[in-house]
Amino acid sequence: MNLKxxxxxxxxxxxxxxxxxxxxxxxxxxxxQEDAGYISPEAIEWIAAKLELEPxxxxxxxxxxxxxxxxxxxxxxxxxxxxxxxALMGGYKTCATFEKEFNTRAGPGEISPDxxxxxxxVECLASCGTAPVVMxxxxxxxxxxxxxxKQLSDQIKAEAGQKKGASRP
Amino acid sequence: MSAPExxxxxxxHIDEPGYTNDIACYLRNGGxxxxxxxxxxxxxxxxxxxxxxxxxxxxxxGFPCGVKWGLVDRKSxxxxxxxxxxxxxxxxxxKDRYIMHQDPHQLIEGIMISCFANNVKQAYIYxxxxxxHGARILETAIAEAREQNFVGPDVLGSGYSCExxxxxxxxxxxxxxxxxxxxxxEGKRAYPRIKPPYFPAVLGLYQCPTIVNNVETLCHVKHxxxxxxxxxxxxxxxxxxxxxxxxxxxxxQRPGYYEFETxxxxxxxxxxxxxxxxxxxxxxxxxxxxxSSAKILKFGERFKGKTRAGEEYDWGVEDVPMDFDSLGMIxxxxxxxxxxxxxxxxxxxxxxxxxxxxYAHESCGQCTPCREGSxxxxxxxxxxxxxxxxxxxxxLLKSVADQIPGRTICAFGEACSWPTQSFLAKxxxxxxxxxxxxxxxxxxxxxxxx
Numbered sequence: 001m002n003l004k005x006x007x008x009x010x011x012x013x014x015x016x017x018x019x020x021x022x023x024x025x026x027x028x029x030x031x032x033q034e035d036a037g038y039i040s041p042e043a044i045e046w047i048a049a050k051l052e053l054e055p056x057x058x059x060x061x062x063x064x065x066x067x068x069x070x071x072x073x074x075x076x077x078x079x080x081x082x083x084x085x086x087a088l089m090g091g092y093k094t095c096a097t098f099e100k101e102f103n104t105r106a107g108p109g110e111i112s113p114d115x116x117x118x119x120x121x122v123e124c125l126a127s128c129g130t131a132p133v134v135m136x137x138x139x140x141x142x143x144x145x146x147x148x149x150k151q152l153s154d155q156i157k158a159e160a161g162q163k164k165g166a167s168r169p
Numbered sequence: 170m171s172a173p174e175x176x177x178x179x180x181x182h183i184d185e186p187g188y189t190n191d192i193a194c195y196l197r198n199g200g201x202x203x204x205x206x207x208x209x210x211x212x213x214x215x216x217x218x219x220x221x222x223x224x225x226x227x228x229x230x231g232f233p234c235g236v237k238w239g240l241v242d243r244k245s246x247x248x249x250x251x252x253x254x255x256x257x258x259x260x261x262x263x264k265d266r267y268i269m270h271q272d273p274h275q276l277i278e279g280i281m282i283s284c285f286a287n288n289v290k291q292a293y294i295y296x297x298x299x300x301x302h303g304a305r306i307l308e309t310a311i312a313e314a315r316e317q318n319f320v321g322p323d324v325l326g327s328g329y330s331c332e333x334x335x336x337x338x339x340x341x342x343x344x345x346x347x348x349x350x351x352x353x354x355e356g357k358r359a360y361p362r363i364k365p366p367y368f369p370a371v372l373g374l375y376q377c378p379t380i381v382n383n384v385e386t387l388c389h390v391k392h393x394x395x396x397x398x399x400x401x402x403x404x405x406x407x408x409x410x411x412x413x414x415x416x417x418x419x420x421x422q423r424p425g426y427y428e429f430e431t432x433x434x435x436x437x438x439x440x441x442x443x444x445x446x447x448x449x450x451x452x453x454x455x456x457x458x459x460x461s462s463a464k465i466l467k468f469g470e471r472f473k474g475k476t477r478a479g480e481e482y483d484w485g486v487e488d489v490p491m492d493f494d495s496l497g498m499i500x501x502x503x504x505x506x507x508x509x510x511x512x513x514x515x516x517x518x519x520x521x522x523x524x525x526x527x528y529a530h531e532s533c534g535q536c537t538p539c540r541e542g543s544x545x546x547x548x549x550x551x552x553x554x555x556x557x558x559x560x561x562x563x564x565l566l567k568s569v570a571d572q573i574p575g576r577t578i579c580a581f582g583e584a585c586s587w588p589t590q591s592f593l594a595k596x597x598x599x600x601x602x603x604x605x606x607x608x609x610x611x612x613x614x615x616x617x618x619x
Contacts, residue, residue: 017334017336018334019375020355020356020375022355022356022357023336023354023355023356024356025356026336026337026338026339026353026356027336027337029339030298030337030339051356057356057357060357060358061339061356061357061358064341064358064359064533065298065338065339065340065341066339066340066341067298067299067339067340068339082523082526083260083461083523083527084260084261084419084461084509084520084523084524084527084618085260085261085418085419085509087523087616087617087618087619088418088419088420088509088511088515088520088616088618089418089419089616090616092616092617092618093616093617122299122340123260123340123342123527123530123531124258124259124260124342124527125299126257126258126262126263126265126266126297126299126300127263127266128260128261128262128263128416128418128419128424128507128509129263129416129417129418129424129425129426130424131418131419131424135299138301138302139302140302
């Protein structure tokens with residue numbers, strides 16, 4: 001496993017928080033997903049060895065908890081809440097706007113053709129009073145109607161353009 | 170009668186201009202004074218205050234907090250754990266998010282008082298995976314509190330030590346159920362445990378006595394200890410003491426969070442006066458009063474009966490006081506305080522299909538009636554919406570919903586079947602129109618829900 005030194009440091013810090021090493025499985029999965037982008041079979045083996053578990057003990061969590069993924073996603077992750085309060089306020093239109101803007105379909109395994117985003121419809125994000133809500137990477141955006149979804153899409157595209165521009169020789 | 174003023178106890182400082190979530194601001198506002206006083210008292214006195222207050226858990230079930238603490242096995246010799254349930258995952262509920270984001274030290278003070286009262290040396294805050302920002306805020310706040318000796322070894326020089334750790338979930342609704350949460354914290358799939366024998370108070374985390382309390386409940390503990398259990402009972406109504414935070418979402422002019430003395434405000438006052446009434450040109454059609462699993466209420470229906478005190482009542486939806494007992498008497502529940510409002514633009518089959526999609530996705534899959542039943546209900550309502558329903562589907566839907574509750578390990582069986590049962594009971598006519606005219610039934614201007 002090729003993990004950043006900071007990730008390794010945080011992994012060693014978190015394990016002693018629990019009297020049983022197994023409890024650290026979720027935190028380790030989060031840390032490794034943040035570092036590597038997804039949970040590979042190698043990561044499952046690595047965590048199991050680190051926590052003195054069988055790989056199946058780790059794998060069963062990866063398949064149970066919706067936030068863990070076994071494939072890479074786009075550079076940005078757009079999660080649109082589809083649960084009732086958000087749907088009542090137009091969450092489906094919000095999601096359709098992102099799909100159209102990035103020429104992609106909402107789904108956990110989907111990546112837009114330019115590799116820029118993965119759009120996902122997710123269950124309740126617990127911000128029902130400011131519906132519809134969207135999480136882009138780790139940041140929550142509130143009252144995202146179709147117009148605001150278009151603005152956010154433009155912003156993501158502009159940021160992607162800047163990055164490409166900056167990396168040009 | 171006009172709506173009462175808000176009584177902000179827990180949300181006192183939330184949204185207050187200039188109020189920040191760092192410890193300096195909290196201390197300027199009298200923070201940690203209650204902890205300082207508590208540390209000098211006998212733990213059993215603190216438990217007695219909480220018992221006297223009658224405060225009921227704010228997570229959804231409304232179980233009295235003092236009674237829960239009273240059940241803890243204190244003779245086993247094993248460590249006692251406190252788990253803070255911050256897995257705010259019931260659709261319609263968003264109060265704990267704001268407590269953690271804007272006033273994390275209020276929660277930490279509540280946790281530390283509760284830990285001291287119950288001789289807990291280690292507490293975990295189990296926070297939703299979807300709140301990464303909230304988790305960072307809490308970690309910073311705990312570090313600040315540790316620096317000031319409010320958390321950690323030898324708290325305030327008293328010889329008492331206690332650590333708090335933040336533990337992030339990963340998107341599973343079932344982690345809000347206390348035994349599912351415990352399994353998850355142990356590093357397993359969040360399959361709820363069978364009670365008995367696994368009552369957390371006796372055999373909880375790592376088979377040790379464990380208390381699981383909601384974020385808001387622990388904040389109430391701070392205020393109870395501050396003012397005394399007797400004074401706390403003066404707030405609210407008998408058996409429904411204290412204040413209640415209502416999270417209102419959906420079709421109202423001013424959705425948001427509002428805190429009132431429990432039972433002192435009616436549904437009509439909350440929705441019409443506090444939340445500004447329906448959207449322009451619309452009328453209220455239905456409301457779910459306590460998170461998406463609570464049974465739905467239909468505007469226009471009436472409820473007759475006798476209160477516990479023997480008084481007769483004849484209420485419309487607008488007249489119902491917003492407390493645990495009144496909502497229970499009319500066949501629904503106060504639950505987590507998440508009020509979801511729907512106006513006359515909503516097609517109830519679509520609304521139920523949306524809810525059913527949620528519960529089918531979130532069933533942990535451990536018990537067959539829930540795993541198969543929630544998915545089956547989702548399939549039926551989904552095909553109704555998409556014009557593929559069969560004549561027998563209405564009756565089949567009812568039959569499936571009726572066969573889940575009471576046949577599962579945890580209350581998810583009830584949570585997933587109550588919406589279907591109540592939608593069919595109250596809006597059955599909308600369901601019998603299928604399969605004749607599916608999507609075309611969506612009224613003009615209505616929002617897509619599935």
